[in-house]
Amino acid sequence: MTRKYLMVGNWKMNQTLSEIDTFFKTLNEVGVKYSCDMKIGIAPQAMHLSTCLNKIGTTDIVIGSQTCSEYEGGAYTGELAPKALKELGCGFTLIGHSERRTIYGETDKEINAKTANALSSDLDVILCIGETLEEREAGKTIEVVMSQLEGALTKGEKAIEFTGNQLTIAYEPVWAIGTGKTASPEQAEEVHAEIRKFLKATYGDAGQDIFILYGGSVKPANVKELLAQPNIDGGLVGGASLEAESFAALCNATK
Numbered sequence: 001m002t003r004k005y006l007m008v009g010n011w012k013m014n015q016t017l018s019e020i021d022t023f024f025k026t027l028n029e030v031g032v033k034y035s036c037d038m039k040i041g042i043a044p045q046a047m048h049l050s051t052c053l054n055k056i057g058t059t060d061i062v063i064g065s066q067t068c069s070e071y072e073g074g075a076y077t078g079e080l081a082p083k084a085l086k087e088l089g090c091g092f093t094l095i096g097h098s099e100r101r102t103i104y105g106e107t108d109k110e111i112n113a114k115t116a117n118a119l120s121s122d123l124d125v126i127l128c129i130g131e132t133l134e135e136r137e138a139g140k141t142i143e144v145v146m147s148q149l150e151g152a153l154t155k156g157e158k159a160i161e162f163t164g165n166q167l168t169i170a171y172e173p174v175w176a177i178g179t180g181k182t183a184s185p186e187q188a189e190e191v192h193a194e195i196r197k198f199l200k201a202t203y204g205d206a207g208q209d210i211f212i213l214y215g216g217s218v219k220p221a222n223v224k225e226l227l228a229q230p231n232i233d234g235g236l237v238g239g240a241s242l243e244a245e246s247f248a249a250l251c252n253a254t255k
């Protein structure tokens, strides 16, 4: 088994240039213990990708985008081409974040096409899935999560091909994102174990090595017990990734 840990900050529509400057200076002062057991990613707003790529210097941090286009290039105003993101130096893109699904109406069809397009441009994909509170209360969590996995990976129009760790899954219960409510480690593990079963059934041995991140109000106070679960391989973190001190604490907790 080659799985290690991955901690990814999703900055959403936050962080100005001066805040980014402070973030990286403070991160450097606080100190992240970079090791080959831990991978770290940050997804800033698109206009700050180059700045962040310059700021990471010789650290092991990988910079990625928060979404990308389903198209290769052309007349798609406002969109981000995976090929151009890759050339810029980005290592990954988030796809299907619940805010993209609910606020911008992204469908499984688009998520499947974006995933295929990013992977074919050699950009790693962090595919986000998760149920709403209503769906959880109706006992539909696993059904919803499986249907999102199938929609993106196995039942979509586009074939999804990847090798190694090019694909990561982020389970993010929508009711826990930005709300301060975290799924208990047991609630999260229950879903992660089902996701792992799906990945192994679909991809065989390779499915065992796909990272499954948990997202939803991860913070320094709860990260260790989440990471202690067998199928939780790291976190996708919004709020607690904005301050260098708490992001460093999360990254160092993976050791």
Ligand code: PEP
Pocket (backbone or CB within 6 Å): 010, 172, 176, 177, 178, 179, 180, 215, 216, 217, 218, 236, 237, 238, 239, 240
């Ligand atoms: C997210 O945006 O993916 C997220 C999990 O946010 P937060 O950590 O703030 O809940």
